[in-house]
Each structure stands twice: as C-alpha cells, then as structure tokens.
Amino acid sequence: MKxxxxxxxxxxxxxxxxxxxxxxxxxxxxLDPRLRQAxxxxxxxxxxxxxxxxxxxxxxxxxxxxxxxxxxxKTAAYVLPVLQSILQRKSNDPSxxxxxxxxxxxxxxxxEQVQRVIVSFSSFCGKDIRSVNLTQKVSESVQxxxxxxxxxxxxxxxxxxxxNVNNSALSxxxxxxxxxxxxxxxxxxxxxDDINALAKAVPRxxxxxxxxxxxxSEVDTLKGLFCRNPVILKxxxxxxxxxxxxxxxxxxxxxxxxxxxxxxxxxxxxxxxxIIFVGxxxxxxxxxLFLEQFGIKSCVLNSELPANSRIHVxxxxxxxxxxxxxxxxxxxxLGTKKIKKASAITDADNNENAEDAExxxxxxSDDEVQPAENTQAKSNKKQKLSGKQKDYGxxxxxxxxNVACVLNFDLPTTSKSYTHRIGRTGRAGKTGMALSFVVPxxxxxxxxxxSYPTAKHDEAVLAKIIKRQAKLGHEVKPYHFExxxxxxxxxxxxxxxxxxxxxxxxxxxxxxxxxxxIKSEKLRRHFEENPDELRHLRHDGEIxxxxxxxxxxxxxxxxxxxxxxxxxxxxxSQRRHVGIGKTSENRIRKARERNRAKGRKxxxxxxxxxxxxxxxxxxxx
Ligand SMILES: Nc1ncnc2c1ncn2[C@@H]1O[C@H](COP(=O)(O)OP(=O)(O)OP(=O)(O)O)[C@@H](O)[C@H]1O
Numbered sequence: 126m127k128x129x130x131x132x133x134x135x136x137x138x139x140x141x142x143x144x145x146x147x148x149x150x151x152x153x154x155x156l157d158p159r160l161r162q163a164x165x166x167x168x169x170x171x172x173x174x175x176x177x178x179x180x181x182x183x184x185x186x187x188x189x190x191x192x193x194x195x196x197x198x199k200t201a202a203y204v205l206p207v208l209q210s211i212l213q214r215k216s217n218d219p220s221x222x223x224x225x226x227x228x229x230x231x232x233x234x235x236x237e238q239v240q241r242v243i244v245s246f247s248s249f250c251g252k253d254i255r256s257v258n259l260t261q262k263v264s265e266s267v268q269x270x271x272x273x274x275x276x277x278x279x280x281x282x283x284x285x286x287x288x289n290v291n292n293s294a295l296s297x298x299x300x301x302x303x304x305x306x307x308x309x310x311x312x313x314x315x316x317x318d319d320i321n322a323l324a325k326a327v328p329r330x331x332x333x334x335x336x337x338x339x340x341x342s343e344v345d346t347l348k349g350l351f352c353r354n355p356v357i358l359k360x361x362x363x364x365x366x367x368x369x370x371x372x373x374x375x376x377x378x379x380x381x382x383x384x385x386x387x388x389x390x391x392x393x394x395x396x397x398x399x400i401i402f403v404g405x406x407x408x409x410x411x412x413x414l415f416l417e418q419f420g421i422k423s424c425v426l427n428s429e430l431p432a433n434s435r436i437h438v439x440x441x442x443x444x445x446x447x448x449x450x451x452x453x454x455x456x457x458x459l460g461t462k463k464i465k466k467a468s469a470i471t472d473a474d475n476n477e478n479a480e481d482a483e484x485x486x487x488x489x490s491d492d493e494v495q496p497a498e499n500t501q502a503k504s505n506k507k508q509k510l511s512g513k514q515k516d517y518g519x520x521x522x523x524x525x526x527n528v529a530c531v532l533n534f535d536l537p538t539t540s541k542s543y544t545h546r547i548g549r550t551g552r553a554g555k556t557g558m559a560l561s562f563v564v565p566x567x568x569x570x571x572x573x574x575x576s577y578p579t580a581k582h583d584e585a586v587l588a589k590i591i592k593r594q595a596k597l598g599h600e601v602k603p604y605h606f607e608x609x610x611x612x613x614x615x616x617x618x619x620x621x622x623x624x625x626x627x628x629x630x631x632x633x634x635x636x637x638x639x640x641x642x643i644k645s646e647k648l649r650r651h652f653e654e655n656p657d658e659l660r661h662l663r664h665d666g667e668i669x670x671x672x673x674x675x676x677x678x679x680x681x682x683x684x685x686x687x688x689x690x691x692x693x694x695x696x697x698s699q700r701r702h703v704g705i706g707k708t709s710e711n712r713i714r715k716a717r718e719r720n721r722a723k724g725r726k727x728x729x730x731x732x733x734x735x736x737x738x739x740x741x742x743x744x745x746x
Pocket of ligand 1: 169170172194197199201338523
C-alpha cells in the first residue's frame, strides 16, 4: 500500500500496521556474500519491516527518511546499504581509500553501539571496511592518527566531526553517504551549530539517511538541510508479526511504589531482565539503597556517570551479568546546569557537553504536562527548552537486549517518552511487558518524603499515554495487586525506606560517581589492553550508605501470601497474561520445604520461590 504522507515529498511509502505484505528476504536483497555471511552469524534470518523497505531503496541510491518504532532494526537498515556500497566501490577499485560514509549520532553510547554493529557486519570483509568511532575518549592527536589512516566510515557526534574537519584531520570531500541516526534528537542535543556547519561541508549529492522513531520538526529541519527528495518510510510493525509489549498501569500511592517494587523483585514475580525508570538521579539512588537492604542488587544508569561506565553497564546488562538497571530518565527539572556540571566531571577532556545533554526537545505541544515545581527548568529557558519540560532519555536509542520488563516506577511526563521507554523491551520481534506505577491525584503528597513532584500529573499523563497507545492499536490495561497479600511486607518496606535518608542518598550518589570515575579513568587503558578482565568490574555492588539490617534480606515464611491461592503477579515474557493468579498450595508447601532444607539463607532464593510457579492471569477492573 502506498500513500503520500507529506505533501512536500514524493514518493512516500506507508506500511501501515497490520499490512500483510510479502517481506523481502535477505537472500533477494542482492547483498555482498560477505554481508550475508555476517547476517547468518548474527542470526538475522529475515529482515524487519524497516529493513525490507529501506534497504532496496537505499541500494538504488535513494535518500531515505525512515520513521520506525524503537527496536525495529533501524541500525541494520542503514548499516547494510552503507557497507554494501563501500564493498561495491572497492571491488571496482581495490586501491580506493576515502572516508565515504559519515554516521552522526547524538551520544557517545550510540556511537559505540553503531560501531559494534558495523564491526560485526563487516567481520568477513577483512580490511575492506575500516571504521572509526570519533567519540572515544582519546586525545586530539590520537584522533588525528586514527583519521590519518582514512577510515571508510566515521561514526561520531556532530561536534567531534566539525572539530576534526576544522583542524583538517578529517576530509568530507569524498563522502557519498551520510546517516543521521536518532535524527529527532541530534538537534535538540545542542548540535545545531555543528549541524549547520556540516550542511555546508558535506558535498552535494551525498545519499542521506535520516532515521528516527518519531517525526518531529527537528527531523524536518534536517530533511531540508541534507535530503534531496527523500523516500519517506513511516512504518509501524504489525503486532502479530512476533513482537508485542503487554502494557499495564498500576494505580498506587507513592509509598506503595516502594512496597510493590520490593515484593516484585524479592519474590521474583518478574522473570528476566528489567529496566526500572525513575524520574531523576536522586530517585535512582533512593531506590537502589532501598532495594539493597533486601539483598536485591541493581545498577544505576544516569547522565552523571562517566560515559565509559554507562557503556559498560549496558554491555554487561546485555550479556546477562545484571538483572536490574535503575535508569534516571531525568525529566529534569534539575536542569541543564547539572548536566553541564556532570558533563564537566565526566567529559573533562572532551569538551562536548552536548553529548550528555539531558534535555530532549520535542516539538510536540499537546503531549506535555508541565510539572508545576519545575522552577529551575523555567529559569533555563535560554537553554533552548522553550519553556517546555522535556523528557530526556539516557536510554534513548540504546539497544538493551532481551529486556523482559520495563517498570515505570515514576511515570514520564510525556506520552512520547513513555513510548521510548517501553521500546526498551519487546525489541526485534520479542515480547515484553511494561508496568507503570500511576499515583492517583488524591494520593499525591500524602507521603511527603517519598513523593515525586511530577506524580501530581500522573493521571493526566496516563490519559495521554492511553490515547496515544490506542492510536497505535495498543491497550494499556489496568492492573491490580492483591494489596491485602502485599500488606504483610509493609512493615519491612517502611523500615527500609526510613533508612534511606536524604543524606544517605547524597552520600551514595557522590560515592558512586567517585567509584565510577576511578574505574572509568584509571582502568580505561588497562582494559583496552585486557578487555577480558572487564567482566570482573561490576557496577551493581552495595553502596552501603545505609545501615544494613541483615534480617531484611530474608523473607520469612510468615510473610508469604497466607492464603496461598492468590498470588501477586507473574511475568509475561512468553505472552502470558500478567496478573494475579492462582497457585497450588502444594507447590508453595514444597517450595517452603525446599527453603527450609536450604536453611534460612535460602529464603526468597531463585529456585525456591513459590510465586514463580503461580499461573499468570490478569484481572481487569
Ligand atoms: N533482521 C533482524 N533479525 C534479528 N534481529 C534483529 C534484526 N534487525 C535488528 N535486530 C536486533 O534488534 C535489536 C534492535 O535493533 P536496533 O537497535 O537497530 O533498533 P532501532 O530501531 O535502532 O531501535 P531504537 O529506535 O531504540 O534505536 C538489536 O538487538 C538488533 O540486533
């Protein structure tokens, strides 16, 4: 089905949801055999929708503007045509040495990620494909040396490219392909001047790819600057094509967020890896310190940590080293001042504060609910926030793999941010679950020490989220915990929460940065030389900023759901319905016996968790 989407662009293609179209296969894409070999190695058996649409058009030399949902495989949709065209040129002229492809991304993490994809797809190409990631934390002279070798592909943030073009270390004269990934973010990350400079430096006629999960005015600006009559692909994958995220909203009071999180993770009601999104950096540490008291390990991910640590956390999480990441999707509020401060610490020698910028500027207008407390953001108007509070995503575009569940501990302030957050699960056709805590208006402010300011607007934001998801054909279902069953855990929750004082949070935050900076700086060289040893460097250790009460780490039998018939919640990774389900008394008894046999230490242990055997069943309002 073809439909014109933008009056200014011809032609345009719209592959609508549910479209039952014959997919192109990788075999009939006429890719170089070395790339096909790599596809097999990477277990890419068939192209995703965006790949099957974009790759043939790209191979014809068309400019592409693709909007496809998060996790839909946009990276390979441009990397494969870029590699193909380099290989083709080299087969015509083996002596060719030129930087012919430039890939721009908004952050260093993404740059690393894209380079990894390039390296893996070119693993059978020998020296025919050489790429350089310019965002590596190396000195200018090292960058110059890397570029002196004239890599085929340069991956970078715009600022790094411009500085290297300005000092003549990089020439764009032979550029034939330009990619702007996460195109909706590049301008809002403060790269406007660099982008304008690049628009002048990039030769005419370069094939351009603009890849984005959302089409915004920023993308439109980039299209005007770089594209020649691009093909616009506006794609939404059909749900029944394998993927799918079950979405649930749990209405609960502020303190119940902590109570439920404790229960969910202590009783392992969610199987597999989970990303917990919280509103700001302090919340990261509040939750980490809270969970730590119950022996629940987690890593934090926020813009304040050195980029090397952030990259390492994500890599290790993807390998399955950690189960829980607590990510600050800083809807700051705390403002760009802090960002700059954080950047100054982490990127002192890098001079690219924009890489760590926390403000995501989206042009949406009706999507936002303004936090009234957002006074600092108001004062930061000149930082281009134009008075609008925007959700920033430290996780935007990052390929977290095999995430079973996204838990919105604090609801984001926009439905767009919600879409991006939940897009961290259910990637590449897999299933996933998104669970969101929503504080009802009449509950807000009842628990002052733990109240999160934007929670005041949760219900309004949820209404927007439901509307937006409905437009995409998805339902956000209400979900109810059996609070009576959970109640027995409340005393412990209160005890643990009380220990997480403001001072403890500050101390934890400072200590974590110190530790991560040491790991990041001092060990960088060592790990470059001994990459295998990186796996011994963990980020989920106890911060110990609060007094550990050993008894909290165990779940005594008397706290377990007394009736036994009613569970609390179960996971949904196999497309089962998430919900409170029945369990068999027998299984609980057996599990308890196993626990006893293992001694008190085994309480809540992975294998003996009775709730893991609960049937998953939803309960609608
Ligand atoms: N054809 C394919 N077959 C199997 N796995 C794939 C395929 N294409 C992509 N993937 C995997 O899907 C995941 C998501 O891909 P990718 O990061 O390119 O998505 P994206 O659309 O760029 O997402 P985002 O918008 O969040 O950046 C990756 O782990 C990738 O390896």
